[in-house]
Amino acid sequence: MKVVIVGGGVMGTAIACELAQSKLDVTVLERSIPGAEASTAAAGMLAPQLEAQAPGPMLELSMRSRGLYPSWAKTLAAESGVDVAYLESGALQLGYSDAHAHELEATVAWQQAAGLRASLLTGAEVRALEPNAAPEIEAAAHFPDDHQVDPKKLMQALSLAAAKRGVTFKTGYVRGLLQTSGKVDGVDLDGEALKADLTIVAAGSWSSLIPGAAIDPKHLKPARGQMVELVLRLPPVKHILKAGLGYVVPRADGHVICGTTVELAGYDKRVTAEGLSTVLAQATRACPMLKDATVEHFWAGLRPWTEDALPMLGPGSQPGLLIASGHYRNGILLAPITAKLVGQLVRGERTSIDLAPFRPQRFG
Ligand SMILES: Cc1cc2nc3c(=O)[nH]c(=O)nc-3n(C[C@H](O)[C@H](O)[C@H](O)COP(=O)(O)OP(=O)(O)OC[C@H]3O[C@@H](n4cnc5c(N)ncnc54)[C@H](O)[C@@H]3O)c2cc1C
Known part of the structure; x- marks a missing residue:
């Protein structure tokens, strides 16, 4: 199965790393270099309790992701040789x-x-x-x-680990999604068709600008x-x-x-x-x-x-499309759980967290 991921930020790269473990053919499409935007601008706080206003789906998602960090950081460091500076600071x-x-x-x-x-x-x-x-x-x-992590080191470690797991990184600008008979079947990359069985939009703040992704710029x-x-x-x-x-x-x-x-x-x-x-x-x-x-x-x-400060995570508006975006202030924290959930969706497994509150189409 061929998967293309639009965006090489922490989301696109973490998802690529996860999917490569399932022996899928994964390509990350990035117009710049991996981590060029929000993912290396971040402070790297892994702080669901500091951020939370009340219990709810966001707190649950964030706590699950924080719990994954110690072993995720260790695995990435072992595979990439880059210490991500995971620090238990409180x-x-x-x-x-x-x-x-x-x-x-x-x-x-x-x-x-x-x-x-x-x-x-x-x-x-x-x-x-x-x-x-x-x-x-x-x-x-x-x-x-x-706690905290250093996002620049995290991005370095993630992209090295992804490459070692067999992920291909391609530099290019995704102009839009390709659609055939009501299904997304790849992307237009700098004017060339790149076919895929599954397209994942993980383009951060730019996700709502990608023609065919059907994300209203009012909502993201x-x-x-x-x-x-x-x-x-x-x-x-x-x-x-x-x-x-x-x-x-x-x-x-x-x-x-x-x-x-x-x-x-x-x-x-x-x-x-x-x-x-x-x-x-x-x-x-x-x-x-x-x-x-x-x-x-x-x-x-x-x-x-x-609009509601929750990520957009799950199937897109058409078959062949997944959205993993809108992580707002907590994308570094939420990267490991997002990758894990997308992995479960792609493998057709039941997700370990109910994704209903995060449905990309929830705004109507
Ligand atoms: C100042 C600041 C502080 C933050 N602090 C924290 C923090 O302490 N803790 C925390 O958990 N989170 C924090 N965040 C939030 C976190 O950084 C984001 O939620 C996260 O990085 C989003 O990752 P992403 O991969 O979705 O987006 P991005 O990192 O923005 O990546 C999107 C990528 O898609 C590429 N792209 C876009 N359009 C196209 C296209 N058409 N074709 C090809 N490529 C394209 C872009 O070049 C970019 O590299 C902070 C963010 C900022 C800005």
């Missing part, structure tokens, strides 16, 4: 006022009731754990099982996130720190990834003065020591946003 959601502290208390309560490890810390307890965290922190929710569009990388001689904190949209992700080597903004600004990847100043203000508020850090790098990436 995470702290910070509150700067009494009102924030009450919100965090409620978050910890529902997460504990859902059986997740979470606890509420006072400001003094936060500073005992993280002496360089801001003195103005009133309270924090501690999520000891939310880019959400820009601006980022700054700082460097200190030593990591200033051990945990991921987050408050509102602002976060600080400390790598083991003293590099600190700071985010972010969420802007529905179209396909515009500019870093703006306002974006940069917002990101830096958030980061230095959480960890004032960062004011003296060196600015190494700044960039922006486009997250595939969906």
Whole structure:
């Protein structure tokens, strides 16, 4: 069976890796290089508890994926020779006022009731754990099982492992899907027909621009996130720190990834003065020591946003088509479970998670 995957981001490459294990003939079609877009712009937080607002299908999907990470990271490192820097850092959601502290208390309560490890810390307890965290922190929710990976290393490892498993990578622009008698049977790659038994659209924010994929740009569009990388001689904190949209992700080597903004600004990847100043203000508020850090790098990436913040995962509008897109803020986290579920769909197995909430056609 011949499978073509449109998009060589974390989704397309992880799915390719999974399908190659089932001895399928898999080709990834990428207009640039693997990981050129959102997948290497990401911070790499594997943090379903930090992200979740309430129990539900997204939390279940995210928790299952987080659970797969330790062995996935090990397998990828063994096959590729690239360590993906999976780091069990834990995470702290910070509150700067009494009102924030009450919100965090409620978050910890529902997460504990859902059986997740979470606890509420006072400001003094936060500073005992993280002496360089801001003195103005009133309270924090501690999520000891939310961790991180380095997305650039992950993309390197994934594409090497995929190639070793026999996946073909082709550079080219997919202009649209080929359709014969109500079935998708391949793609138009730079004006040439590339036939396939199954076509998987995993083109991130661009999925809704692919003619024939039948994804309405109203329901899937880019959400820009601006980022700054700082460097200190030593990591200033051990945990991921987050408050509102602002976060600080400390790598083991003293590099600190700071985010972010969420802007529905179209396909515009500019870093703006306002974006940069917002990101830096958030980061230095959480960890004032960062004011003296060196600015190494700044960039922006486009997250595939969906109207209900759930991915689009499952059969497309016609036979021969699968969609794996719309992972919005959590695509790095959700890559292993997405690959596994697509593998189950392709092999005709029952999926280990109910995909109904993620149906690509759910918006009508
Ligand atoms: C600033 C930022 C921070 C983030 N932080 C985190 C985080 O901490 N944790 C987390 O889990 N997630 C995070 N995310 C989200 C995560 O990065 C995305 O959800 C994920 O990378 C989406 O992967 P993807 O493969 O679907 O899309 P992409 O990585 O965007 O890949 C899509 C690929 O398709 C290619 N393509 C598009 N159209 C075509 C075409 N017509 N023909 C050929 N190729 C095409 C593109 O070149 C691209 O390489 C973050 C995202 C951003 C932007």
